[in-house]
Each structure stands twice: as structure tokens, then as C-alpha cells.
Amino acid sequence: MSVPTDVKKVVLSYSGGLDTSIILKWLQTELNAEVVTFTADLGQGDELEPARRTAEMLGIKEIYIEDVREEFIADFVFPMFRANAAYEGVYLLGTSIARPLISKRLIEIAKETGADAIAHGATGKGNDQVRFELAAYALNPDIKIIAPWRDWSFKSRTDLIEFAEKYQIPIPKDKRGEAPFSVDANMLHSSSEGKVLEDPWEEPPAYVYQRTVSPLDAPDAATDIEIEFAAGDAIALNGERLSPATLFARLNDYGRDNGIGRLDLVENRFVGMKSRGVYETPGGTILLAAHRAMESLTLDRGAAHLKDELMPRYAELIYNGFWFSPEREMLQAAIDHSQKDVEGKVRLKLYKGNVIVTGRESDKSLYSDQLVTFEDDQGAYDQKDAAGFIKLNALRLRTLAARDK
Amino acid sequence: MSVPTDVKKVVLSYSGGLDTSIILKWLQTELNAEVVTFTADLGQGDELEPARRTAEMLGIKEIYIEDVREEFIADFVFPMFRANAAYEGVYLLGTSIARPLISKRLIEIAKETGADAIAHGATGKGNDQVRFELAAYALNPDIKIIAPWRDWSFKSRTDLIEFAEKYQIPIPKDKRGEAPFSVDANMLHSSSEGKVLEDPWEEPPAYVYQRTVSPLDAPDAATDIEIEFAAGDAIALNGERLSPATLFARLNDYGRDNGIGRLDLVENRFVGMKSRGVYETPGGTILLAAHRAMESLTLDRGAAHLKDELMPRYAELIYNGFWFSPEREMLQAAIDHSQKDVEGKVRLKLYKGNVIVTGRESDKSLYSDQLVTFEDDQGAYDQKDAAGFIKLNALRLRTLAARDK
């Protein structure tokens, strides 16, 4: 077993559910470690008080339960949306972006409580173990990290249930057998994967979807909304100024009701295999469309195209767990520099899965109808300039063509 | 006037409409040039025989009228879709990709007919002049190019109409005044811009849309289709093997009926200003989603991510008119190399503007449920490996953190 054997006190990322409760008890019994629990409200939609009760019941003295939704949206989700980040063209990184925040709090709590280790409930096959651990190591190089799913000797669900029974961990009825799929959720998205989703030719069953109605079941009437931006971030909805998490929650409601943000994807994991997941990112899907529209009016072409070229790398870094890395921070510095004047309003129509931009305006607009008009532009643009522009852009191509003749 | 004054014979890109008929006559009368016309069926939806009759009436002896739809889809559109190309994140380059094909034929016809010049009807404010001319120069460095909209002395619609009347060019009723917007169309898309679209805060009026029903008016029932790929290109639809253009036309029908592929965009032109356009790319929008899904199953991560990073540059090159350039060809070589095994089937659900991937399968699939399963994988993957993987990926971050302590 490659588990650190000399661990004294562990901060565990704890949901209150069966699996992390088993981990909790395993840390106590197998590693003889004192356990501190950390339960975060990231907007996953679960109540947190049951987690407190179970932790208390399992003998935990130091229980951290925190609402980090505002920090999550303001310091993680919004910076990422400034980049229009999408992994492999389409995935909005809902799980990836939550992990560094959790690791940051685990490390901070370890310092506060004098713990020498942290533990998480991610498996050894997925990306999340990498994200948790890279973030943790980047913040504290000496931290010990325990990943029980990689390390313990349980071989089956039955083993786990037996262990739970032995230690009188409460077992919800529906957790006795294998789940038909596994879920991760936070304010940005929910993701589902595994078992019933493992055949990529099979359409996901309807019951997999957690937080959106089907486009086919969404209202027959369209809904118009207006998002206001400042410095690249959404600051108001339909004229009402809102905190980041409040605003995002409202976007989620709009998205859910209108069947927006579903994604059925085969993706490439950092650990080397392909996996199939179903994502629901209702508010994020709306926000991405709105942010792009806001940028289209206010961002210079040079900045916009550079952002587009940097984005895949930036998204890959977040997906792979390198949020706390010099290169992600360098890219963020470049991206943030571009967002100063990304402000104004975007109007959108939401309809059965569609997010349709229907208008954008800004005091910082770079759009000039005088430049672009087919009618008399009063000298704003001299069409004769185009001839020289083309001639010099063509010069190297003509030289090449002359040579190849 | 910067027009070449010594032109003897010009091949004109000729639609048969009023504007290019005026150009035709202007070339004859002002430049004393013999004119050859070239009218291409790119799937824009116009009949071409009227163009022949008008050209004959205007005294043209050498009239080229050609159906280039198969060449357009097979040699221009499909290679571009192998790259998943989208300009500024969303625009599928429908106009951009047609221009090099037209220029190529203009240059070839110039050679066949002994012409020393070509002419096109693009204005001096747009991207199309650049695309026409860069492509032409890249194919024949000595060609003379005439862009009457940049060069002639007409100052208003009235001047043009007077000229047309003087030379008895037939004037359709609705062409006497300014059009409320201008349109470009081919098999891949139609684009609309100008006048009624010039305020980016105003929603485009319904009458602007040419080839799609509104998502709100599309059928209440979803439509399922299946596209088959080989070497990255679509080769069959619903089990029926079809030629590129035939297949694409069917996708257009599906897209039109289901309200798919509308885009209202503020974009950055190569000539330096922002413009607002409305695009309809019904079949292309379906094809892009299907191609990405096919790649998700069959493309290795290294290839997929490299493609994603190269794509914005590739799309920019096409948008800016550099189709016939060494750097576009280099990128194409890289992209095409990756497509060898992009084959198999993708199933899609089309519904009121949505293109929903519901399945993908391939003999060349790289997806392995054995690797990814939560259940016993029979040794396909050793979770212990993940610990070392993370440790070495973390090493530099830990060194950094240790220094910064």
C-alpha cells in the first residue's frame, strides 16, 4: 500500500454521503488518523446539515461546512468565462473548475487545524484525482495526500457495504447496489457518467438529466433576457444588479426551464482514456453566448483572435488540473488585460435549447456603422486604400507564383 | 483612376443581375475591353439560364456557365470541415470558402480565352475583394484585376440606374432603389448584411432569413438522422451513399426544415472594421456537430488537441483570403493527416434549431469501456499508475511552491 503510513491528521473533502463516510471511517480505523471534515456548498443542490450530523455521529470534532458559492463564481467561474473556455470545442469545464477551490480550502484548513494530510474521494481512473492533487501540491508542496479509492483493498461494492455495516455507517437504500451512473454537481453544471452511459452509441436515458428539462418539453414561448457586463463579467440581469452567484443562479433557472445546456460528449481524459459523459450547464451556456456577443462589439480584432488562439490551451490546463500553475496565470493575465472594456448589454432569446443573441450595445463599442455602411460614409473609409492593402498582402504570393511558373 | 488602362480582354464573374450587368457594360464602354462572362452554380439557388440570355443580349461571345457544386463541396467545403473551422468561434465561413473556387475558374478561363484581366463585383469595403484578388494573384502573378466598385466614378444608386438606362440594361423593379440588405449565397450558406441590419442592437427582421424556418416555426416533432464518415468526410446519409453535393443538399433540407444554423453576428473584417451579418448555414451546422462527434470517438487526444489549437489560425486564413497560400496548405497537410481513421456513424436528433448528438460508433473507435468502467476492468488500467503520474506532473509545481514559501 502506497498510502502515507505516518499521517496524523487529515482534512477530508466530505459530502456526507455513503462513500465519503466510508472513507472517513477508513481513515480513522486503518490509518489511525484524526479526521477533519470539509463540506462545501458549491451550489450542488444538496442540503449540508445532514453532512454535519453524520460527521458528528462518526465522531468528528472539527467540522467545516461552508457556503463558497460566491467565491466559486467570482474567482473561478467568471475568470474562466472571460476566456470563453471550452474543452475539446464544447465542454464548459464544470467539474474541472470546482476542484481547485476545494483543494485550496482543504490546504487552508489543514494549516488552521494543524493537519498534515488531506484526503479526497475521487477514483484512480478519472481526472478529478489529478485536479485535487495538483492544486494541493501547488499550494503546499509538503502536504500528504490520501486517495483511498486508489489505495484501499476493497475490491467490490459488497466489500464497501460490509465495511459500512461493520462501523454502523448509515446506508441509504438506493446505495446498496451499484449506481446506474455517477454524478458530480455544482452551481456551474452537473455531470453524469458511467454504466448506463458507457455505450456511446446509446442515447442517454431521460432519467440521467438532473437540472434541465428536455428541449422537447420546454415552453412553446420564447423568453427574452438582458445581461449586463462590466470588465468581462456579468453584473446585472434584466436591469437588476446582482452578486455573481445570485446572477448565476438566475441564469441556471432560465436555462433549466428552456432546455438549455445539455451535452452528450465523448472526451479525452488527462489520464489517457476516452470517456463518455452527459453534462448540463444551463446558466453557463447562456453566459458563454452572451459574453462572446459582448466581446464581438467591444474587443479589438487583434485581442479577440489572440484570445481564440490561446483558449484551447487555457481550457486544457484547467481540464488537466493546472489551475494553480504559472502558465495558467500567465494566460489569465493576458486574458484579463483584454477585458477592461468588455462592458455593455446583450439581449438574448431563450427557446427550447436555443440561446439566440438578438442585440448588443455598449458605450465602448468599436462597431461603426459609418465605416461599414453601403451608403455615403463621409470619408470615414477610402475604398482606394483597399487596392494597396491587397497589393501588398499579395506581393509574397505573387513572388511565389512567379517562381513556380 | 487606378484601373489598368491597357486591358484588352476581361473575364468577369457574372451573376446575370443588374449590378454585374452594369459592370459588364462599364468594362465594354469605359475600358474598351472585350468581356468573357463566368457564371457559376455554387448552389446559390438562382437559375443560370437568364444570365446567359442577358449576357448574350449585352453582346458577349464567350459565355461560361458551369455547375461547380460537386467541386465546391468536395474540394473546398469538406477539407475545411475536416478542420472544424469556425471564425471567431462561430462563423462557418460560407462566403469565404467560395471565393477561391471562383477565382480559380476565372484564372483558368482567362488562360483558355487569352484574357489578360479578370473582374469581380465586390465592393471596396468588404472581405470579398481581398479573397478574390489574393486567390487570383496566387494563381497568376501577372493577371490584371479590375474591381469596378473601387474604381468607377459612380457616386450613388441613381448614377448606376442612369448608366443602366443609357445602355438599355434590363432593370428589375425592385432594384431601382437601395436594397434593404445585401445577400450572398451558395450551397454552404446565405449571408445577409447592410442597411436594416446595421444597428447591432436591433433584432434582424424575419424577412431577412432566406433558407431556414425560424426555430419557433419548426416542426414539433424531432427528426433523427444518421451520417456516415470516411477519412473525415461525410459519405452517406441514413444509410444511402451520396455524392458530396447531393449529401450536402439533403443536410440543407433537414436544417432548413428544423430551423438550424441561423447566426446573428458582429464580426471583424480583414479590412479593419466590424460588421454585422446574419448567416444561415443549415447543413453545415449539422455537419460540424456530426464531424466533431465522429472525431471524438476516433481521434487520439494529441491529434484532437493540436487540431483545436491550429483551428483559429486556419479559419482566419480562409476568412482573410489566404486559401491558396503555403501556410494554409501546411495546416491542411497536418489536418488531413489526422483524418485517415475518422470513419463510422453519427446519429443526430434535429429539433427546432438544436443539433443533438445521440450516438456515435466506429470500427476505428478509440473508446474502450473496459478502460473506463467503474467495474472490474480485468487489469486494463492500474489505478496505482495514477499516483506516479500525478506525482511527476506535480513535481515542478511542488518545487515552485517550496521556493515561494
Place this chain on the structure above:
Amino acid sequence: MSVPTDVKKVVLSYSGGLDTSIILKWLQTELNAEVVTFTADLGQGDELEPARRTAEMLGIKEIYIEDVREEFIADFVFPMFRANAAYEGVYLLGTSIARPLISKRLIEIAKETGADAIAHGATGKGNDQVRFELAAYALNPDIKIIAPWRDWSFKSRTDLIEFAEKYQIPIPKDKRGEAPFSVDANMLHSSSEGKVLEDPWEEPPAYVYQRTVSPLDAPDAATDIEIEFAAGDAIALNGERLSPATLFARLNDYGRDNGIGRLDLVENRFVGMKSRGVYETPGGTILLAAHRAMESLTLDRGAAHLKDELMPRYAELIYNGFWFSPEREMLQAAIDHSQKDVEGKVRLKLYKGNVIVTGRESDKSLYSDQLVTFEDDQGAYDQKDAAGFIKLNALRLRTLAARDK
């Protein structure tokens, strides 16, 4: 003539030499404009007082003569060297980086003096016209720019000399005929091009070199120096803290004496043709090697590799004249973010054209001999981790190989 005809007052970038004196007089006589002169000491090695006397003699009332060497090195050269910028792999951008500084002062002086235009002496074939003008427009979109070499009607050297004689402009003897090559110089470099250098198969004649001895004539003994860095910039030389320009001047002396920094290059101009130039960048060549060595010890791999990938784009932007552009500033933000801990000392051996790094040390070093040693590392690194690292990096390649079998 496309010259603005309504110019009232022009700020001229003025060297005091024959060519810019002719421009000065031409602005006065042909455009009836009042002229303000700006002469900058960028370290080109010319005395500036003669420029004042000639300007006075030609009737100029507002004469700006300024030593901008410290600003040049601190605000333009050093930021660029933080990026390790080299155009087309090797050219250190000596001319390119000086132009935006000059334009900036021209625009500022125009504001101070109420001038509505600026003028420069760059020809219509080169990059410098682009650099001057893009920088000027980026700082004042309404400025009028006069580029007499593009615009006047002189057709030959003889015409120019006649004009000079007519207006009693003093003509140095060696300026009556064509120069055998043309020179641009500042503290960073001197460049030579034209005429005797036009055949790229011919070795440049020895008399072309301005500021370096030949490596073959340099001293037989090597010289050791030590450069100290803070935040990515050189701050001390051989233990002596020096201002940016003073330090750079000393590096130039070392480089000149040891035959360092010569470059004979065929390069691609932004305006579309290839040209051949001879560059001498003695101090810059030393600084680049030292900066790279300092980074090799103090920069994390992620940051270092991202910088390497961004560099060609950054260098191209500077070469093409886009110093004052959003995308250059975005890249600069990323680069500067990486330089915080690039501090310490580098020791170099200079010898007959060679710059040999012989040592580097830093309090912010990320190099750990404990990690790297072949001997017992006391657990700093567990070789077993490498197996897992390789296994997961290989996983996708194995999946691919298994498929292709």
C-alpha cells in the same frame, strides 16, 4: 498626390542630415506647412547639436532635441528582451523597437505644439513607414501623416540634390551620389542594407560593419563578465548597479571589442518582399544569452515553454509595427507576469564572437541537485513514480496501436 493638402503644422522626425533637411524644406515650400523638428538621441552615435544648427538655419522655430536613451532601454528594449524576442529565429529587432518610441514623442509634441500632422523620412518599400504610422495612428487616430518618400515627385538622387541646392541646404560631399548602403542605428543595434548588399550570395564587405570588430580581429584572450538580474531586467554589471542605458552601453562596448552580435540575414518584410540586411547587436546578443540563462534557473517549465511558444508571434508583432496594439499588450502582460522571480547572476565568457554561459545562480533557483543527483537523494524523488507516469502517458498511444493492429 495623396498627401494631405490641408496641413498647417507638421512635427518632423529630423536627423539633421541631408535627406531629412530636404524633407523639411519640401514641407515648408510644397505644403506651406510650419515645421517643428524632433531629434532624438537613441544612442545612434551622432552628435545632435549640428541638427539644431541646421534646423535653425532652415528657419525652424520649435526645435525638440532630446536624449531618450534611458526611456528607450527601460520601456522598450528591456520589456522586449523579457520575451527573448527574435524575429525569424535570429533578428533582435533593433530598428523595429525604436520606431514606436519616436512616434510616441512625435504625437506628444504635436499635441504640445498644436500641430495637426507628423512626417517621417522612411521610404515606401520598407517596414519603417508601417511602424511609424501604425504607432502614430494608435496614439492619435486623427493625426495626419506625411511620408514624403512615398509622395513627392522627385525621381532620382539628382532631383533631390537640385532641390537642396535651390534652397541652399548644405550638402556633404559624400551625399551627392547614392550611398553604397543605408544605415539605421540606435543603442540596440545598427543595420545596413541596400546596394552593395543586394546580392545575398556575396559576403558583406568589411566596411559595412559599424560597431563591432570582426571576430577574427577580436582579442585572443577571453573576457569574463557577470550580469545581475531582477524581475527579468539587467540591473548590474560586474557587481556595479547601473541605469538601464548605462548598463546597455557597457554591454555594447564588451560586444564590440569581442566581435559579438554580427548577423547577415535575408528576412521577410511586412510589406511583402524579402530583403537582405547586416545587423550588429553587440550588447543585445550578450543580454539575450544572459537572460535565457537566468530564466533557465528560475522559470518554471510551464512558464518557460509557454513563453517559447508565444515568442514568434510577439516578435512578429513588433517587427510589423504593432507595438501599440491590444494583442502585444496582452502578450506583454503574460510575459511580465512570468518575470517576477527571474533574478540572480549569470557569468559569461566573451571570446571572438562567442557568448558562453559559464555559470548562473539565484536565490529563486528552481534547480535542485537533490532531485537530480545520481547519488542517494534521500527520498526527494521516488523512481517508482516514473513507471506510473510513463504508463498513463502511454495509455492513449497504446490504445491507438491496439486499434491499428
Place this chain on the structure above:
Amino acid sequence: MSVPTDVKKVVLSYSGGLDTSIILKWLQTELNAEVVTFTADLGQGDELEPARRTAEMLGIKEIYIEDVREEFIADFVFPMFRANAAYEGVYLLGTSIARPLISKRLIEIAKETGADAIAHGATGKGNDQVRFELAAYALNPDIKIIAPWRDWSFKSRTDLIEFAEKYQIPIPKDKRGEAPFSVDANMLHSSSEGKVLEDPWEEPPAYVYQRTVSPLDAPDAATDIEIEFAAGDAIALNGERLSPATLFARLNDYGRDNGIGRLDLVENRFVGMKSRGVYETPGGTILLAAHRAMESLTLDRGAAHLKDELMPRYAELIYNGFWFSPEREMLQAAIDHSQKDVEGKVRLKLYKGNVIVTGRESDKSLYSDQLVTFEDDQGAYDQKDAAGFIKLNALRLRTLAARDK
């Protein structure tokens, strides 16, 4: 021990030296495996017959000894030089590029001999283990790989020597203690690292250098050479057509004699730590300068700049061991596409560490002195075009400046 315990027959990369002889015996005695040896002449400068004799003495029946120098230069080194590849700006990848060739032969020999495993002598701290193993897995996903340095239980030099004595492996006198540094060599370069080089502030001692004289000891007279290229590869030297390896060997001689190609570098390993190495790449350093010069004349700007931007990624892939990966092959396809017309001659002066380009010529030259001349160009270039070119390039910057006013 994570060694595969069920190995039957192993192909060992065998040098004939003490360390790989110990590995050989260890495979026989500890794993009970039959051993096949593979010894390659990559131009490292050792005789290979002693390896045969030692292998025979140790009881090996299947002994492969091969001269792979031509394959190494033609199929690995030359393709890499087409890219101007340099890792972290300066390292010419001499070790990295040899590993995939060795792995390829190991896998091929395993197939021929019915072996189920391969073994190599790289340590668990370096890059070479990664390169060997990624290449091997990419070619045979089912191969077993044994890396004894990671896996065996020897803890010190003394343990190894005892094992060697026990099995009567011949022990050269100078191998009893730790070597003062370790060496890897092949036709492209030699690298030295470890022990006496571990302090990056200390200059490498003179005895570290293996295959170059010091620039200070090189001849006082310069040597002129001429390299001819076709399709991006060197094909002739001083007018004599030579095979790839023969030509490269001559370049090595020129480089060695003239003190060319030494590099003292702190670099970032893929496994996460920094290391310090001393490299000597005499012929490669000459070839890189010559190839860049050949491209400067014959490569279009678009192709050249794209190559420069792709290069750091390409070099990183080779350094990290991803030679046999889809993304390296994609980049190679792009690079090779650009090299078709990279042909002609380059003249170089070699002098005490300097490689000075003194001329380049080509039938495929894109350099035109008519375009570039300061004198009358007979209409090849219209300086008026530059005004329009600048105006449209400036348009977006002016729009931005107008907004920000």
C-alpha cells in the same frame, strides 16, 4: 517489485559496457529470462565487436549488432532539422532523437525472435526511460518493458560491483567507482551530466568535453564550406554529393576542429526537475545555421512564420518522447510540405566557435533585388500601395484610439 514476473524472453538494448552487462545478467538470473542483445552503431564512436564478445561470454545466443547510422540521420535527424527544432531555444535534441530509433529496432527484433519484453538501461530520474517506453508502447501496445534501474534492489555502486563480481562480469578499472559524470553519445551529439556538473554556477571542467576542441584552441584561420540542399535536406558538401551519414560525419569533423556546438545548459526534464547538461553538437550546429539560411531565401513568409510558431511544440514532443505520436506526425506533415523548394547552396565560414553565413543562392529563390532595390525598380513595386496597406492595417487601431479618447 513492479517488474513483470512472467517474462520469458527479453530484447536488451546493450552497449557491451559494465552497466548493461549487469542488467543482462540480472535479467537472466533474477527474471529467469532468455536475453537477446541489440547493439546499435549510432555513431557514438565505440567499437561494437567487444560488445559481441562480452555478450557471447555471458551466454547470449541471439546477438544483434547493427550499423544504423544512415537510417538515424536520414529518417530521424534530417526530418527534425527540417523543423529547425531546438528545445528551450537552444538544445538540439541529440539524445532525444536517437531513442525512438532504438525502441523501433527493439520492437522489431522482439517480433523476429519471439520475445515478449524489451529492457533498457535508462534510470528512473531521466527523460530517456520515457522516450524508450513511449516509443515502444506506440509500436507494440502489448510489449512488456523492463527498466532495471527503476526496479532492482541494488542500492549503491558497491552492490552493483559485488553482483558483477559474483557473476564474473569483466569490470574495467575506471568503472569501480562512481563516474565523475555520465555520457550519452551518437552521431548528432554527445551529452554529459551529473556529479562534477551538478553545480550550475561552476564552469564545466575542460575534460568533460568529448568531441570538440575549445573555441580558444581552435585554428586561427577560418574555414569556408558550402552545403547544398534539396527538399530541405543537406545533400552535398563542398560540391561533393554524399550520403546523409557521410555528410553528417564530415560536418562533425569541421565542427570539432573549429570549436563549434558546445552548450552548457540548465534544462527542464519531462519528469519534472531541472538538470544541467553539457552538450556538443558540432555538425548539427552547422547544419541548423545552414538550413535556416537556405530557408531564408526559398521559403515564403507565411510558411516560415508558421514553422517558427510550431517549432517549440514540435521540439517539446521530441524531447518528451512523443516521436511516434499522431501529433508529431501531423506537425511533420506540415513541415515536410513546406520543404519542397528548400534547395540551393549556403556558404559558411567556421571560426573558433562561430558559424557565419556568408552567402546563399537558389534556383528557387524568392528574393528579388528588383523589388527591394533603392534604385528604379521598373514598376515591380508601387510605393503608393504602401499607403493603403498601412491605412487598412491601422483602421482597427484608430477605431480603438478614437473610442478610448
